[in-house]
Amino acid sequence: MHKSTNGLEIRRSHVGDAAAMAQLMSHPEVLPGLLQMPYGSEEHWKQRLTDNLAPARSQDLQLVALLDGRVVGSAGLMLANPSPRRRHVMHMGIAVLPEAQGRGVGGALMSALLDYADHWAHVLRVELGVFVDNERAIRLYQRHGFEIEGRQRAYALVNGRYMDSYCMARLHPQPPQWPGPLDSASA
Structure with missing residues (x-):
C-alpha cells in the first residue's frame, strides 16, 4: 500500500472492491474509453x-x-500471452473517474504499475491500447515513456461508431543485466 500526502492511496484490489469496480467501469464518462460492456x-x-x-x-x-x-x-x-516467447510482455489498462482526473491519480497508478514491471516482474515491454481521441490519456502515457507504435483502424465500436485505436508501448528504460561471470579468485 502506498499513501501520498494529498489523501491518495494506491493498493492491490480485492474482492471487496467489486461494487466500486462495477461503478467505475460503468461510469458513463469512463466506459467509452474502455473495452468493457455497459451494465457491468x-x-x-x-x-x-x-x-x-x-x-x-x-x-x-x-x-x-x-x-x-x-x-x-x-x-x-x-x-x-502465456507463450514463453512473450512472457516478457504485459498489457496495461487504466480507468479513472472524471472527478479524480487531473489530481495525480492516473500518474500514481502508472508509476506504481511501472515500478512493479521494472523492478519485480521481469517485464521488458508494457503495451496498451488507447482510442485516438483520448488526448489526455495519450499525454499521460507519453509522460511515462510510452510511444505510439501504430494505429488500428475501426478497432472497436464506441457509442454506435467505430473508433480507431493507437497501439502504444514502453520498453524497460534500464533492463536488468547480469554483471557477468564471477571472477574465480573472488568466488
Missing part, C-alpha cells in the same frame, strides 16, 4: 477479482486508487 455487475467483478487470485495469474497486478477512502481509479498489468 458487482457479481461479474467479484468473479473477475477472485480469478485474479489464481496461481496462473500470479504475475498479474490489479491496483485501485482511493481518495478519502473511495475507489476513484483502477489500473492493471496482465500477462500479454
Whole structure:
C-alpha cells in the first residue's frame, strides 16, 4: 500500500472492491474509453477479482486508487500471452473517474504499475491500447515513456461508431543485466 500526502492511496484490489469496480467501469464518462460492456455487475467483478487470485495469474497486478477512502481509479498489468516467447510482455489498462482526473491519480497508478514491471516482474515491454481521441490519456502515457507504435483502424465500436485505436508501448528504460561471470579468485 502506498499513501501520498494529498489523501491518495494506491493498493492491490480485492474482492471487496467489486461494487466500486462495477461503478467505475460503468461510469458513463469512463466506459467509452474502455473495452468493457455497459451494465457491468458487482457479481461479474467479484468473479473477475477472485480469478485474479489464481496461481496462473500470479504475475498479474490489479491496483485501485482511493481518495478519502473511495475507489476513484483502477489500473492493471496482465500477462500479454502465456507463450514463453512473450512472457516478457504485459498489457496495461487504466480507468479513472472524471472527478479524480487531473489530481495525480492516473500518474500514481502508472508509476506504481511501472515500478512493479521494472523492478519485480521481469517485464521488458508494457503495451496498451488507447482510442485516438483520448488526448489526455495519450499525454499521460507519453509522460511515462510510452510511444505510439501504430494505429488500428475501426478497432472497436464506441457509442454506435467505430473508433480507431493507437497501439502504444514502453520498453524497460534500464533492463536488468547480469554483471557477468564471477571472477574465480573472488568466488
